[in-house]
Amino acid sequence: MDDVVIRTLEKVTLRDPILVEGLPGVGNVGKLAADYLRDQLPAKPLATIYSKFFPPQVYVSEEGIIRLVSNDLSYWRAPAAAQHDLLILGGDYQGISPEGQYEITERVLDYCHALGVREVFTLAGFAQGRVVEEPRVLGAATNAARVELMKKFSVVFSRNDPGGGLIGASGLFLGLGRLVGMEGVCLMGETSGYFVDPRSAEAVLKVLARVLHLDLDFTALQSKAKEIDRIAQKIHEAEQHSGESGTPGAPSARDDLGYIG
Amino acid sequence: MDDVVIRTLEKVTLRDPILVEGLPGVGNVGKLAADYLRDQLPAKPLATIYSKFFPPQVYVSEEGIIRLVSNDLSYWRAPAAAQHDLLILGGDYQGISPEGQYEITERVLDYCHALGVREVFTLAGFAQGRVVEEPRVLGAATNAARVELMKKFSVVFSRNDPGGGLIGASGLFLGLGRLVGMEGVCLMGETSGYFVDPRSAEAVLKVLARVLHLDLDFTALQSKAKEIDRIAQKIHEAEQHSGESGTPGAPSARDDLGYIG
Amino acid sequence: MDDVVIRTLEKVTLRDPILVEGLPGVGNVGKLAADYLRDQLPAKPLATIYSKFFPPQVYVSEEGIIRLVSNDLSYWRAPAAAQHDLLILGGDYQGISPEGQYEITERVLDYCHALGVREVFTLAGFAQGRVVEEPRVLGAATNAARVELMKKFSVVFSRNDPGGGLIGASGLFLGLGRLVGMEGVCLMGETSGYFVDPRSAEAVLKVLARVLHLDLDFTALQSKAKEIDRIAQKIHEAEQHSGESGTPGAPSARDDLGYIG
Amino acid sequence: MDDVVIRTLEKVTLRDPILVEGLPGVGNVGKLAADYLRDQLPAKPLATIYSKFFPPQVYVSEEGIIRLVSNDLSYWRAPAAAQHDLLILGGDYQGISPEGQYEITERVLDYCHALGVREVFTLAGFAQGRVVEEPRVLGAATNAARVELMKKFSVVFSRNDPGGGLIGASGLFLGLGRLVGMEGVCLMGETSGYFVDPRSAEAVLKVLARVLHLDLDFTALQSKAKEIDRIAQKIHEAEQHSGESGTPGAPSARDDLGYIG
Secondary structure: OOOEEEEEOOOOOOOOOEEEEOOOOHHHHHHHHHHHHHHHOOOEEEEEEEEOOOOOEEEEOOOOEEEEOOEEEEEEOOOOOOOOOEEEEEEOOOOOOHHHHHHHHHHHHHHHHHOOOOEEEEEEEEEOOOOOOOOOEEEEEOOHHHHHHHHOOOOEOOOOOOOOOEEOHHHHHHHHHHHOOOEEEEEEEEEOOOOOOHHHHHHHHHHHHHHHOOOOOOHHHHHHHHHHHHHHHHHHHHHHHOOOOOOOOOHHHHHHHHHOO | OOOEEEEEOOOOOOOOOEEEEOOOOHHHHHHHHHHHHHHHOOOEEEEEEEEOOOOOEEEEOOOOEEEEOOEEEEEEOOOOOOOOOEEEEEEOOOOOOHHHHHHHHHHHHHHHHHOOOOEEEEEEEEEOOOOOOOOOEEEEEOOHHHHHHHHOOOOEOOOOOOOOOEEOHHHHHHHHHHHOOOEEEEEEEEEOOOOOOHHHHHHHHHHHHHHHOOOOOOHHHHHHHHHHHHHHHHHHHHHHHHOOOOOOOOHHHHHHHHHOO | OOOEEEEEOOOOOOOOOEEEEOOOOHHHHHHHHHHHHHHHOOOEEEEEEEEOOOOOEEEEOOOOEEEEOOEEEEEEOOOOOOOOOEEEEEEOOOOOOHHHHHHHHHHHHHHHHHOOOOEEEEEEEEEOOOOOOOOOEEEEEOOHHHHHHHHOOOOEOOOOOOOOOEEOHHHHHHHHHHHOOOEEEEEEEEEOOOOOOHHHHHHHHHHHHHHHOOOOOOHHHHHHHHHHHHHHHHHHHHHHHOOOOOOOOOHHHHHHHHHOO | OOOEEEEEOOOOOOOOOEEEEOOOOHHHHHHHHHHHHHHHOOOEEEEEEEEOOOOOEEEEOOOOEEEEOOEEEEEEOOOOOOOOOEEEEEEOOOOOOHHHHHHHHHHHHHHHHHOOOOEEEEEEEEEOOOOOOOOOEEEEEOOHHHHHHHHOOOOEOOOOOOOOOEEOHHHHHHHHHHHOOOEEEEEEEEEOOOOOOHHHHHHHHHHHHHHHOOOOOOHHHHHHHHHHHHHHHHHHHHHHHOOOOOOOOOHHHHHHHHHOO
C-alpha cells in the first residue's frame, strides 16, 4: 500500500486556489474552524486521503455504516469577482507518527500544488493554560510581508509566543509548503487547552473571512460556544457546591465537553 | 524481506468466495469463532502469511517443534447447491503497529481479491465492561442494504455502539476492503472484555451460520464456555470466601481464564 | 543506507557449514556461549554486520578507539575428517525493533545460505526466575527427527516450556530459517534471569560440543562462573549481615554482576 | 518525500575540507561549540538538511516568521597557507529515532564525502553527574595515530570513560564515517549534565582551535558562561536561604538555565 493514498472524487479546475488547513489539535480549534467554513460556504468534496499513518480504525455512523478514517479536501468556487477559489483540508486525525506527519503533509501539498495552490492558511489553537474570555488570534507567517498584512487584521505577532514553535500539521504545512514554493500564514486562536473551543474557532474564522472577503454566518458556531459555556458553568457550580473548587467535580458534565464539536 | 510474505500452500479455484476474518482481539471472540468455524467445516489450509509486523517470535509445540508466528488462510468448498465457497482468515496476532495493520490487511485483501472475494465478514468482540449473560451480536456494515439484511438476523445496530468506531483488523478489513471493491459486515459479540469468551463467539458464529446457510455443531464451543463458567464460579466462590468480593482472589484459577481458548 | 549492511572481510569456501547463533539475551547465555566457542576454536572473522536497526552507538576501547556496534560472523574450518565447517554469529545487540529483528535475521540467513548453510544451532538462556544450581538444557527444533536426536544428548523437551514460545533472534533464526530451507535446533540453558550466567552457557556449549564433535576446554568459562559465584556469595552475606535478606543489599557487589561476561 | 533532503544553497569547491559536527546533546556542549565556531570564523551557509526523522515542527522568529526545523552545513575557506577548509554541521535536532540517526548521518556523510571530506571532528558533552569546575576534554578516535596526536593537545583518553560508548550523532559520524573512508576524533567536554555548559564548550573548542590552527576569540562564550554561573549562584543562595540545599529551590532561576545557549 502506498503510504498515503489520495482518491480524487471530482476532477476540477480552480482559479488560483488558496488552501485552508484545519485538523484536530489543541482545543480542536483548527478542525472546528475548517469544518465550519466548509459547511457554511458550502464547499464540495474533492478528494479523500487515506494513510497507514492514521490509526487502523473505522468510524461507524448512527445508521451502522463504516467509514475508514481519513482526511478530506473540499473545494469552493468563489464568485466571479473574486480572485481565489478555496481548498479546505479537514479530517479525523493528523498523522500519528512524526514520519507520518511529514509524509502526509508533503503528499497533500504536492496534490494541492498541482491544483495551483501557492498560498496556505493553517488554522490552529494556542493553549494558554487558563480560561480565555476574549480569544486573540496569534499569527506566524512564511515572510515579513504576510506578517505586516496580518497585523492589519488585528492578528497578534508576539515576540515570545509560540515560544517552542509550532508542532504538527499547522506548522508543517507552512514549513514544507515553503520548500515547494508556497507562502502562507498560521492563525492560532487562544484557548484554554482544556476543552473544545468554538469561540476560539470563531475568532480565527472571523480573521480568515475578512482576509479572504468571505461572508459567513457565525450563528451556529456561536450556539455551540454557548452550549460549551453552559456545561462549563454547570461544572463550576457543581464544584462550588461541593466546596472543592480546585479539584475535579461533576465528571459527567465535564466529560460532555470532550465530545462536543 | 518483503513486509508481508504470503506463501500459497495449494492452488485453488473457488466459487465467488466470501472471506471470514477472525483474529485475536477483545475476549478473543473473533479468533475463537474463526478457528471454530475452520475446524467444524472443516476448511483446508490455503496460504500462510508471515510479516515483519508480527512479533519476532516462534511458538513451540508440545512435541518441541517450532513454528513462526503467522496468519493463515483456509478454504472450504461449499456444497454444489450453494453459491459461495469460504475463505477463513485466522492467526496468532494482528499487526503490532498501525502501519503493520494497514500493510497486512491490504496485502491479504489483494490476495483474496485475486481469488474472487467481493464480500467480507469480520468477527470480533465488543467489550461491555460488565458480565454479559446473553451476548447480543452488534453489527456494522459497508452499506445500508447490508445493515437491513443483518437486522433480519437479529443483529443489533446501535446508535451509540461502537462509539469510538472499530480499531484493528475487523474494522480495517471492511474499511480498506471498500477501497478495492468489497462490501461486508462486522459482527461483534458482546463480552465482558475480562477474559476469553466462547459464549460470545458462539453467538457471533450462530448469526454467521444462519446468514451463510452453514450447518454447524456448537457442542465443543459450548463445552469450552462451560469450562470458563466453572472457573469463573471458582473465582467467585474464592472471593466470597475471603470476604473480598471486590478485589482479586484466587489468582491461580483466575489465571486459567487467560489461557483457555 | 541499506537497512542491513554486511561487509565481507574474507572470501572463503566452506564445507557444508553449520551456523551457530548466540546474541545478547536472557542471562547473556547465548552470547557467552557463542563468544567462548569462537575464542576456543578459534574461529576467524568473516563478515561484519551493521544495521540502522541497532542502536546509534559506538563502543570505545580501552585505548580510546571507537567501533560501531555490529554483529559478527566468524568461520572455523573443521579437521579434514569432519563433515561440517562452522559459522558463528555473535555481536553487541539484537535488532531493537520487531521489524529490525526480522530484517537482520533474514539478511544474515540469506548470506549464510549463499555460503552453504542448511543447519542452524541457536543458543539462548531460559529464565526460571529462581537460582538454578545444575542448569538443564532445554530444546526446541524445526522437526521431529532433530527433537529425537537432541534427546540422546540429554536435551530436555518439556511440554510446557517455553510456554510463550521463543522471542527474539534464537527463535527467529529457526523460524525464518525454515522458510529458506534450513533446519535447526535451539538450545536453551536454564538460568535465573537475574545476572549473566557462564555456568548455563557452559551447559549449552557442552551439549553443542558433543553434538558437533568439538573438543573444547571449558576452564576459562568455569573460572568466570566461579567469579560470579564469589560475587553472589558476597551479596548474600551482606544481605544476611544487614538482616534484610529479602531486600537489595550491597549494591556495589550486586552491580558487578551485570558487567561480567 | 525522501527520508533526508539536502538543499544546497551555494555550489563550492573546497580544499581537503574537515567536517566539524556539533548537534544538540548533553549540556548542549557540541551545539554551543559548533555554533560558536561558525559565528566566529565566520562560516557561510552551504546546505540545509530537512528530514522526516526530525520532529514535525517549525520555529517562529521574534518577527513571526516560521522556519522548518533542520540541520545546517556551513563552510569556511581557510587562509591560503592552511591545508584544510572547514565544514561545520549544526542544527536544531538529532534524528529522533535510531533509524533516523543512521539515515541522516549517512546522508550527510555521503554529501560531505562528495565535497572531499576525509576527516571528521565531532563535539559533544560528557555528563559527570556532578559540578565540573575545570572541564577536561575526553577523547575517542578512529585509530591509534589520532589518539596519540590528541594526547599532545591534553585530550584525556580514559580507560573507563565513556564506559557505555557514545550514543547519538557524535559517535555515529565517526562509526559510519569509517565505513566510507573517513577518520576522525570525538572531543567530549566534561559537564555536569544538568544544564547547558558554555564553559565545557569553550574547553572543547580550545582544543579544536589548537589542533586546526584556528585563531578564535572566546570572549562571547566566556560571557555566556559567566551568565550561567550567576544564575547557578542565585539558585544556590536561594537553596541556602530556604535551608533546603538538597531539594529544588528557586525554580524560576533554575528554569532560566535550560533556555540559555
